[in-house]
Amino acid sequence: MQIIDFHAHAFPKKVAAKAIEQLETHYNLNINNTGTLDNLLVRAEQANVYRMILHASATNANQVESVNNWVANVSSSKIIKFGTIHPEYPEIRRELDRLKELKIRGIKLHPDFQKFDLTDKKMYDLYEIIGDEFLVLFHVGDDVYPTEDNYSTPKKMAQVIKDFPELEVIAGHLGGYRMWDEAEKHIIGKDIYLDTSSVFQYISLERGSELIEAHGVEKILFGSDYPMKAPREEINNILNLDLSLEDKWRILTKNGLKLLSELKML
Template sequence: MIIDFHTHCFTDELASSAIPVLAQKANIPAFANGTVSALKESMKKYNITFSVVLNIATKPSQTETINNWAAEIQKDSIIAFGSIHPKYKNWENELMRIKGLGLKGIKFHPEYQAFYVDDEAMYPIYEKAFELGLIVVFHAGVDLGYKPPVHCTPDRLDKLVRNFKGGTLVAAHMGGFRYWDDVEKYLVGKDIYFDTSFCLGYMTKEQKQRIIQSHGYKKIVFGSDSPWKNQGEEVQRIKALCLEKDAEEAILYNNAAELLKL
């Protein structure tokens, strides 16, 4: 069994316009059309048991609508996360509503949402999310569609790990896309999960294996970043690492299943 902890979808109406724009901005191809139905087709083709759809409110006004849609699509093999925009004023009630909707976590994208991950103005939001038992996922490191400065770097994430003990943090892209040396310096061995989304084809095999070994395979969850990567190819990248059976099964399914309480 396989859980893809990092995917993205749009409404059918929005996908046809959003995917080409995002692909052009980041200069990357899309491997699916960005709809929930396309994700389900991919899951069936590549034997993915569950996919976590990570939603992002890029404007404060989108927050409630996105969370409603997340609750709407969460069924069967789809597990959807909500989102809070940093400038959304009613964040405390919305976090409680997210919990009430049955969503298991929230996603922040510090580039799309234009905030530094360690900005102390965000701390009350994080604290409430963790109090509610929500998983908090961050886009970490470079986003190919954005110029510097990078808003979520390993040293900034390290501040959160030290300030929010006991909360479930997940840093996407193996702790920070194109910041993997800093991941090894600041985050490896700390109480934070990494997902493997998008980055496996950019890292050396040696660094991938070293981070998994040093950080501990029980703190790594598989993610593809579909539609920006092919789910089947990303599964094969994990298998190509030739990990011990227990480690491979943990990364592909067991760790995420435990986080999601499946």
């Protein structure tokens, strides 16, 4: 089985420990992975993962080029690289063109860490520039802020895909991290991909199975959210879902291979 992990993060060695500490504080978690690229690849090997999509977000505009340079210099046959961009970055078009020259055709946007609202005008300007040129994985949902103040609610994600139907979107965390009732109301069933990252420590496998079936298994992608979780642990959660063996295979392998092949990212 050629397992595709669509949602994994790693950090340069010199900042990995600090990044893990910040993640633990933000999400109130104990993380048992180092967050380095070496550790990510070890965890991938332990889980027999075929390809991992590597994400790294610039938390401010000044980091955009350095983060993209680090991602571009990663060398591993297991890694498919996603770049970063920030709405405050002054040369968005130039940097997106540079990413394409570097053969990077995906972008990760994390509103809660990058401190922008999904429906902000500056973000709408960014979506216009991105168009259909990149596959965009959005972090959606967060329980740290009250719903009305949250940058990335499922309702806001639904508004974005309505206003920009040409965007190639993956909504992380089954459409809304720790906001799954709202995700069910606004995201589930829409014609976008969802990933399974950072879901099953909060909802039951039964509830997860219900949401997946309601959305459509063909639009679900496996994601471990390393370093939050190790891929092997999250693969076991998929295998224990109340779904057919064929549907589990679709989530772990078939859907990811199909999407990456269609976008010529393999």
